[in-house]
Amino acid sequence: MTSDALQRERVHVSRLTRALENEKLLAVALLAPAVIILVLFIAYPFVMAIWLSLTNLRVGGVGEFVGLDNFIKAWHDTIFRTVFWNTFFYTFWATVFKLALGMWLALLLNRHFRMKRIIRASMLLPFIIPTVLSTFAWRWMFDPTFSVVNWVLYHIGFITVRLPFLSDGDWAMWCAILVNTWRGVPFFAITLLAGLQTISPDLHEAAALDGANAWQRFWHVTWPLLMPVTLVVVVFSVIQTFSDFQLIYVLTGGGPANSTHLVATYAYQLGVGTGLLGEGAAISLFMFPVLIAVV
Secondary structure, three states: HHHHHHHHHHHHHHHHHHHHHHHHHHHHHHHHHHHHHHHHHHHHHHHHHHHEEEEEEEEOOOOOOOOOOHHHHHHOOOHHHHHHHHHHHHEEEHHHHHHHHHHHHHHOOOOOOOHHHHHHHHHHHHOOHHHHHHHHHHHHHOOOOOOOOHHHHHOOOOOOOOOOOOOOOHHHHHHHHHHHHHHHHHHHHHHHHHHHHOHHHHHHHHHHHOOOHHHHHHHHHHHHHHHHHHHHHHHHHHHHHHOHHHHHHHHHOOHHHHHHHOHHHHHHHHHHHHOOHHHHHHHHHHHHHHHHHHH
C-alpha cells in the first residue's frame, strides 16, 4: 500500500471515529427508528384522517372536498349525540371505579402478609390477557340464554327472572363498565402501589403519634403525596377508555339500539361498515379535542 493510500485510509478512519463520537449524530441514529415508526403508524394515519374528514369519500368512489360538512352533519345527528354522551358516561364511571378499587387494592397490597409477591403478580392477569379473549369470556357469562351469572343467581334464589344483561340498554352499558373496570383495576393498583412504596413510613408514624386515625393519615398524608402518580394514571386511563374500541365491539357491538356505542365504535361502523369513509373519519376526530383537553 502506498503512503498516499495509507494516509487517505487514516483520514477516513479518523472521520469515522469523530462521527461515532459525535453525540448529536449518535442521538439522531438512535432516535431515527422510533421517529420512522411514529411517522408511519401515527402521524401519517392522523393526517390522512384529517384529509378524509374534509371529503365525502366513499368506498369504491372518488371523494370531493366538502370542508366541514361532515362535522356539521355529525353534530346534528341524534345518534352521534347519544354516542358522544355514552362515551363520556362510560369513561367517567369506569375511571371512578378503577381509581377507587385500584386505590383500595394498592393499600391492601402495600401491607406485609404471606405470599405477597404471588398475589401481586396474579393481580396483573386481567390486564395481560388479550382484550378480545377476556371480553368473549364475559360475553358468555352475560349471554341471555347460557349466562352462568343468571344460573348462579337463580339457583341461590336471588332472582326469579333472567336478568337482561346485554339485551337492555342500561344493563348493557353497566356491564361494559364492569368489564372495563375489571380489566383496568390491575393497572391502577400496581401503579399506585409503586407510588405508595415511595412514601416514608416515618410520616405515618408521626401522624399517628399526633393522634391521626387511619382515615386522617390517608387523607392528609398518603393522598397528597400520591397525587402526582394518581394524576398520571387517571390521564392514561381516560385516554384509553375514551377511545376504547375492542371491548365494546366484542361485548355488545354498540347495541342494543346504539345504547353502548362509543365514538370509536360508531366511527368504525359508519366508516367501514357502511363505507362512508369521510363521515367516519370526521366522527373519530371528535375524540381529539377532548383528549387534548384532558392531557
